Amino acid sequence: MELEAGFSAVEGGFDLRFAGRLVLRHRPDAPVLDSARGNPSVLMYRGNFKIDDAPEGQLTPLDCALEDGAVTLSHQGAAVARLELADNRLTVTLLTPGHDRISLRWHAEPGETVWGGGEQMSYFALNGREFPMWTSEPGVGRDKTTELTRQMDESGMAGGDYYHTNYPQPTILTSRWLAVHLDAACYSVIDCADPAHHAFAVWSSAATFELFAADGPQDLVGQLSTRFGRQPPLPDWAIGGAIVGLKDGTRSFERLEGFIQAGAAVSGLWCEDWAGIRETSFGRRLFWDWRRDNQRYADLPQRIAALQARGIRFLAYANPYLCNDGILYEEALEGGHFCLKPDSDEVYLVDFGEFDCGVLDFTRPQTRDWFAEKVLGKEMLDIGISGWMADFGEYLPTDVRLADGSDPMEAHNRWPVLWAEVNAQAVASRGKTGDAVFFMRAGFSGVQGHCPLLWAGDQSVDFTRHDGIGTVITAALSAGLVGNAYSHSDCGGYTSLLGNVRTVELMERWCELAAFAPVMRSHEGNRPDDNLQYDSTPELLACFARWSRVHAHLAPYVRHLCNEAVELGLPAQRPLFLHHPDDASLYAVQDQYLYGADLVVAPVIEERARERQVILPGEGEWVHAFTGETFSAGTHMVAAPIGCPPVFYRAQSGYAELFQGLRHP
Known part of the structure; x- marks a missing residue:
């Protein structure tokens, strides 16, 4: 009988299963973890960051021992890390003194798609790339091949790249309907470059990962919404x-x-x-x-x-900053509300682009x-x-x-x-x-x-x-x-x-x-x-x-x-696959979306385009909201003149009468 959750010794290593799914796989020729001692360099200019690390003393433990529902990983007889699973939380603790870099590799099945990383601007599916988890200015241009990005990089590191985002979150979801969340705020990297695993690199000596599983994406998304908190309905x-x-x-x-x-x-x-x-x-x-x-x-x-x-x-x-030539700055200064310089009681001022501000200390x-x-x-x-x-x-x-x-x-x-x-x-x-x-x-x-x-x-x-x-x-x-x-x-x-x-x-x-x-x-x-x-x-x-x-x-x-x-x-x-999870061809679609279950919205986002390809998912008929033309489910090249974007509603929608009114709002 397949183990629902827990560690098991296998072939000189171990497997960790959660909800019947293999999530960690450690073998001598495919170790699950590395540890190291970090040597970071952090430079900030107007919200743009350059973060580097030159880790030292890297260890890749190959030996493992299972006891009491936990695993100890060792290198040449010395314990390097301990992994413990309790309910849906996996805790990883480094045991080598001074080590504060964890790289943990989560098992990936062939063809498995991974999403997440918070709010990503360039790539919806994360496969094949790395995504640092660090809130920052996203950059101007965000494409190192363009002249705009090059010039902005020369002007205060402001060009950005595909992974820069205002809103990172160290959470991944996969097409096995699993989710992994790193419950930490430290600098980390989601690394999906290797199709054999989804790695988390964590700048800490200990890390806790939360695991979620479901039978489909809607329940999985609902679990994460419950975990992080739901918004009130919009007024x-x-x-x-x-x-x-x-x-x-x-x-x-x-x-x-x-x-x-x-x-x-x-x-x-x-x-x-x-x-x-x-x-x-x-x-x-x-x-x-x-x-x-x-x-x-x-x-x-x-x-x-x-x-x-x-x-x-x-x-x-x-915003949470006050310019030092404003009236509220003086009141905040008197109240001790600002972050301070590291070695004095002076206010730490940040250059926001030709004016300086104090940072309010919300701790x-x-x-x-x-x-x-x-x-x-x-x-x-x-x-x-x-x-x-x-x-x-x-x-x-x-x-x-x-x-x-x-x-x-x-x-x-x-x-x-x-x-x-x-x-x-x-x-x-x-x-x-x-x-x-x-x-x-x-x-x-x-x-x-x-x-x-x-x-x-x-x-x-x-x-x-x-x-x-x-x-x-x-x-x-x-x-x-x-x-x-x-x-x-x-x-x-x-x-x-x-x-x-x-x-x-x-x-x-x-x-x-x-x-x-x-x-x-x-x-x-x-x-x-x-x-x-x-x-x-x-x-x-x-x-x-x-x-x-x-x-x-x-x-x-x-x-x-x-x-x-x-x-x-x-x-x-919603991504198209949220209501059509059995169609893997939808997993990486990021240029159109479901607006609820009943509308497909395929905006024109290419200059001078007057038609575009549209995927109408599932089965049954879809109706063009602005022409009234009926289309079968599938992929179509649709005319898209300005003023008539490709928007479709399910013919059997309970809101069909409302959608019909879009032609003459």
Whole structure:
């Protein structure tokens, strides 16, 4: 009879099975573990990190001994590591003094696909590559073969690569419907380069891995959602129309009227410049002192109330840093709320690009309480602000001194979770959980239980493979597998540098994509004066208005998806295989998605494309939402002119009548 869970001695080594599946396999010619002594080098510049290691004294133990449900691995008679399984937790402890590097190789079957790693932007399936787990700026370009990335690398290590992400998470899921989660915040690497195993490299002398198993992907995703915490359902206002992003002072209110007059379904006005602006070489930045700028936004509480009376919410912006030329900086300094230099009581200032900021020390309960009450509570929620971009969270330096004495190399990845906790605390303090919505780009394990909505970060304003419009699909799909139900993007893109500016085609295609996400929100970008905006021309305004109505029309269906997220832990945007797990050809598909079980959304993410290949999974018929044409399940080349993206609904869907209305929203 097959062992359900536990170690067994086999052929001079051992096997570990979990839920009847082989998960670890150790043989003298295929050892399961290495250990070493680390010799790290960490360099940070404006949120971009260069991390290297030159490990010493590497040991690869070949001998093993099983006793009392545990395994001891030895090298030349000396014990190197001990592995113990208790319930679904495997603990690995190094026994060699001074060793603090673990490399553990999880067994992989031939052809097994692996996903995870948090929010990945370039690759949905992780096979064949390594993915460091370290929250950071994702980079501009993210493709070492491009001129943009090369120039950004020369300018402050800012080019990035395929694995850089705001939101890493050391969790993998495999097509054997297993999941492995490293329960640690230290630096680690998921290494799927070798098809024989999925390795975790961990910068620690001990590590605990949690194991999950299911009969299919939906239950597995639900288990992970339960483990990390489920988000509350999105409020009606957030899914019932578009959030228009403008940063033009009080003129933003006047411009909003243009959107409304054009027939847009508007649920919110987002003004990230509510606290003022700062012009830099990067573009129009914000003044990082989270108090309303009474000159730029006169009578803001009254204007917010007037909007809300019309069913339109007002949203703002905050992040966990304070500029040293702002008023709140002085109050925070007096309250002891900043991280300090390692060898003095001076505030550790971080260069954020032509201005310096103090980093709020969220290891102090008093600091968390102060920011939640003073800034997010009194300055924002109490004047009627209903949501905000809770930006950043990736910049904790690795050489600061923290109030709780923790190692900043370990605290770095925890920082986005602490930041999310502070925001959730503020919302809860005003009884606004499930009504006020903040959205984050940074994350790590556990952020799911506090952050109600992700956004995909700062894409370039283009169609490029690793940093353009298509990456927001990969981001939503990967993050959704590890417990994040709701994701969206900056409609129109954000990063415009070195002459890279928005085109009309990009703006139109991004609308087509954004309408089929739980939240539709536009952004003016980092260089608004150099770029097209949705109210730059009547044609673009009409485009945005149309797709905002499509988004609003889908609200009853999105409410259904929110209910599924709460009850089952399923994300709104789903990989095709989630409902069709027996079709292995779907496992690596990352350029289209299921929106719930009943819609297939295949956005056009290639420049000048006017058709694209679409996979309609399963069996039965699918109906094109904008032409009414019926297609059988399978792969089709579908016409995709601008204004008519390939979106299909199941002919037998209980929402078929609603979907039919998409042709004339």
